[in-house]
Amino acid sequence: MKVKVYTxxxxxxTLLIVLVLLFSFLDLYFGxxxxxxxxxFSILLSAESEKASWVNILYxxxxxxxxxxxxxGSALAVAGLQMQTIFRNPLAGPYVLGISAGASLGVAILxxxxxxxxxxxxxxxxxxxxxxxxxxxxxxxxxFLIFIISLRVRDIMTILILGxxxxxxxxxxxxxxxxxxxxxxxKTFIVWTMGSLGGVTKSQLLVLTPGIIIGLIISLxxxxxxxxLLLGESYAASMGLNVKLARFVIFISTSMLAGSVTAxxxxxxxxxxxxxxxxxxxxxxANHNILLWGTLLLGALLMLIGDIISQLPGSxxxxxxxxxxxLLGIPIVIWLIIKxxxxxxxx
Amino acid sequence: xxxxxKYIISLDNVSIGYNKAKPVLSNINQKAGKGELIAVxxxxxxxxxxxxxxxAKLQDTLSGNILLKGKKLDLWTRTELAQxxxxxxxxxxxxxxxxVIDLISLGRFSYTNWQGKLKENDKNVINKSIKKTGLENxxxxxxxxxxxxxxxxxxxxxSLSQDTDLIILDEPTAFLDLPNKxxxxxxxxxxxxxxxxxxxxxxxxxxxAIKEVDxxxxxNNNKIYEGSPEDLILNNTFSNIFANRNLSFNVKTxxxxxxxxxxxxxxxxxxxxxxxxxxxxxxxxxxxxxCNKNTKIIVEVIDMDKKTEWHISNKExxxxxxxxxxxxxxxxxxxxx
Numbered sequence: 001m002k003v004k005v006y007t008x009x010x011x012x013x014t015l016l017i018v019l020v021l022l023f024s025f026l027d028l029y030f031g032x033x034x035x036x037x038x039x040x041f042s043i044l045l046s047a048e049s050e051k052a053s054w055v056n057i058l059y060x061x062x063x064x065x066x067x068x069x070x071x072x073g074s075a076l077a078v079a080g081l082q083m084q085t086i087f088r089n090p091l092a093g094p095y096v097l098g099i100s101a102g103a104s105l106g107v108a109i110l111x112x113x114x115x116x117x118x119x120x121x122x123x124x125x126x127x128x129x130x131x132x133x134x135x136x137x138x139x140x141x142x143x144f145l146i147f148i149i150s151l152r153v154r155d156i157m158t159i160l161i162l163g164x165x166x167x168x169x170x171x172x173x174x175x176x177x178x179x180x181x182x183x184x185x186x187k188t189f190i191v192w193t194m195g196s197l198g199g200v201t202k203s204q205l206l207v208l209t210p211g212i213i214i215g216l217i218i219s220l221x222x223x224x225x226x227x228x229l230l231l232g233e234s235y236a237a238s239m240g241l242n243v244k245l246a247r248f249v250i251f252i253s254t255s256m257l258a259g260s261v262t263a264x265x266x267x268x269x270x271x272x273x274x275x276x277x278x279x280x281x282x283x284x285x286a287n288h289n290i291l292l293w294g295t296l297l298l299g300a301l302l303m304l305i306g307d308i309i310s311q312l313p314g315s316x317x318x319x320x321x322x323x324x325x326x327l328l329g330i331p332i333v334i335w336l337i338i339k340x341x342x343x344x345x346x347x
Numbered sequence: 348x349x350x351x352x353k354y355i356i357s358l359d360n361v362s363i364g365y366n367k368a369k370p371v372l373s374n375i376n377q378k379a380g381k382g383e384l385i386a387v388x389x390x391x392x393x394x395x396x397x398x399x400x401x402x403a404k405l406q407d408t409l410s411g412n413i414l415l416k417g418k419k420l421d422l423w424t425r426t427e428l429a430q431x432x433x434x435x436x437x438x439x440x441x442x443x444x445x446x447v448i449d450l451i452s453l454g455r456f457s458y459t460n461w462q463g464k465l466k467e468n469d470k471n472v473i474n475k476s477i478k479k480t481g482l483e484n485x486x487x488x489x490x491x492x493x494x495x496x497x498x499x500x501x502x503x504x505x506s507l508s509q510d511t512d513l514i515i516l517d518e519p520t521a522f523l524d525l526p527n528k529x530x531x532x533x534x535x536x537x538x539x540x541x542x543x544x545x546x547x548x549x550x551x552x553x554x555x556a557i558k559e560v561d562x563x564x565x566x567n568n569n570k571i572y573e574g575s576p577e578d579l580i581l582n583n584t585f586s587n588i589f590a591n592r593n594l595s596f597n598v599k600t601x602x603x604x605x606x607x608x609x610x611x612x613x614x615x616x617x618x619x620x621x622x623x624x625x626x627x628x629x630x631x632x633x634x635x636x637x638c639n640k641n642t643k644i645i646v647e648v649i650d651m652d653k654k655t656e657w658h659i660s661n662k663e664x665x666x667x668x669x670x671x672x673x674x675x676x677x678x679x680x681x682x683x684x
Contacts, residue, residue: 221461223462223463224456224459224461224462224463227453227463228453228456230440230442230445230453231440231442231450231453232438232440234405234434234436235434235436235440236456237405238403238405238429238432238433238434239429239433239453239454239456239457239509240425240426240428240429240430240456240457241425241456242425280443280444284444285444285446286442286443286444286445286449287449289462289463
């Protein structure tokens with residue numbers, strides 16, 4: 001019985017890894033400039049091609065975008081799984097702590113709060129590092145608030161509700177800023193909220209990657225904690241878990257994961273909510289030592305598919321990634337809800 | 348060491364609650380010995396849960412000391428506590444995709460390494476817990492597909508796999524039907540005898556508690572009365588407490604009764620089981636069955652070969668009934684007129 005289960009996991013993981021590799025390759029292949037398959041291969045292997053521009057496109061644009069997609073997909077999915085488990089709520093996601101709201105506040109203040117002169121000289125001087133830093137500062141402030149709350153509040157549900165309320169309050173503040181800002185600023189901000197994988201440069205990848213890798217390592221090591229949290233915090237405490245420390249560890253890794261993604265790519269929705277459910281359905285287990293890895297791979301896969309769709313293969317246009325992930329993720333969540341009839345049976 | 352050591356848990360002038368100025372309960376000085384089954388009873392809001400959660404150190408006390416095996420709770424490490432006290436709550440947790448055996452294995456949390464890898468000894472304890480709770484055939488089923496009674500049994504198995512001397516259960520039978528209530532309490536009794544566990548649990552059903560436990564902690568008016576069920580009956584603790592609640596406590600049977608209307612008396616004649624149940628039925632219908640000189644209504648229970656008949660007579664009339672239900676309908680008519 002047990003052996004059978006483990007071989008099933010083995011096959012599933014092998015299949016997922018193969019699919020991620022396959023879609024990674026497709027992600028490199030599709031784009032507004034058509035590069036023949038053979039050349040994609042040879043450029044990857046030797047970094048040389050008859051057309052120098054193709055090498056450039058692959059190395060300067062598509063490869064960074066591929067890595068960004070892999071990192072953000074797995075980061076958001078794993079962060080979502082952690083939040084669903086700790087809050088015991090199937091609709092929780094990486095942003096329930098108010099991370100994206102905080103980031104958007106930071107960006108909104110940067111883009112719309114200052115006079116346009118400062119912003120445009122600032123943005124041209126620092127590239128989009130300015131936006132990245134603003135998003136970082138914004139989400140860090142919100143997280144700091146949530147941490148203080150979580151040290152004082154006993155009931156985890158209270159934290160969930162406070163997180164949502166805080167997020168809404170910030171959104172209201174951001175909409176006031178939007179109301180009073182001029183068109184060009186508004187557009188800069190709106191474009192940021194739509195998310196983008198392609199905007200991450202090679203040098204930014206050097207900051208994004210370690211942030212997410214550290215977050216993922218913390219998550220992957222906390223499988224045992226998440227397992228015992230399935231029964232709720234009271235039970236977990238009675239079985240010897242240091243609940244406040246566990247909250248701290250999980251919030252830290254979630255903020256590293258979701259915070260990094262939001263800072264560099266904008267808020268990307270629904271991957272974090274949908275993927276953990278897909279992982280539970282595929283692996284049919286509640287064991288986080290399996291689920292975390294499954295969620296990580298499925299998250300990367302879903303983001304790759306999203307990115308390929310957003311490239312609109314065969315056309316010159318691209319779609320905003322946030323819209324694509326929402327359109328991919330929402331039907332999955334709806335289907336899961338209808339299939340299970342009630343939300344509480346999802347987790 | 349001191350003599351408190353023979354107690355698993357002893358409370359030393361403890362007050363509990365959420366607000367120092369208004370403690371839920373104070374001056375608690377209860378003790379629990381090894382292998383004892385203790386029921387905490389009392390009305391809603393008297394502090395049963397608070398007491399149990401305080402003993403399990405899931406919440407802090409306001410003042411006083413709780414000693415586990417003679418040592419203050421605060422001096423034990425988190426892991427040591429988890430290996431000495433386990434807790435089962437009234438809430439029936441909902442977790443999808445979680446197999447019974449995996450849930451029970453969670454009890455080994457404080458014994459395993461950071462990965463939660465189960466060693467040979469862990470597996471032995473888990474298997475023993477499954478056996479003790481009679482869950483062998485449920486091992487590989489999903490927890491969510493179980494009935495409420497089965498779920499609670501699994502949660503108890505999980506607390507067993509935690510391998511603690513003390514198990515605390517907060518209303519483990521609250522959501523269960525009557526047979527399951529008895530089942531669970533009986534299981535707890537067995538565990539105190541075969542495993543020498545000390546078990547403290549709260550329960551609303553006093554009738555079950557009276558029949559099964561070694562000791563009752565009865566909470567009333569911010570005081571805890573303690574004793575074996577029989578002691579509490581004999582020293583009239585129950586009767587006194589329930590006297591002013593429109594409920595009477597029958598000292599003879601140890602059961603609660605609704606108040607009776609003394610001027611509705613009935614004479615029952617007969618014998619055997621039919622007689623006993625007729626008597627119970629009359630009490631249910633708020634009649635007394637004293638049968639004195641002034642009693643006007645007489646019911647004769649007549650057992651025949653295959654059936655029973657009830658003959659009612661009062662001054663004016665005579666009736667024959669074929670069932671207690673029919674009897675009750677006619678009695679209502681008589682009373683009305």
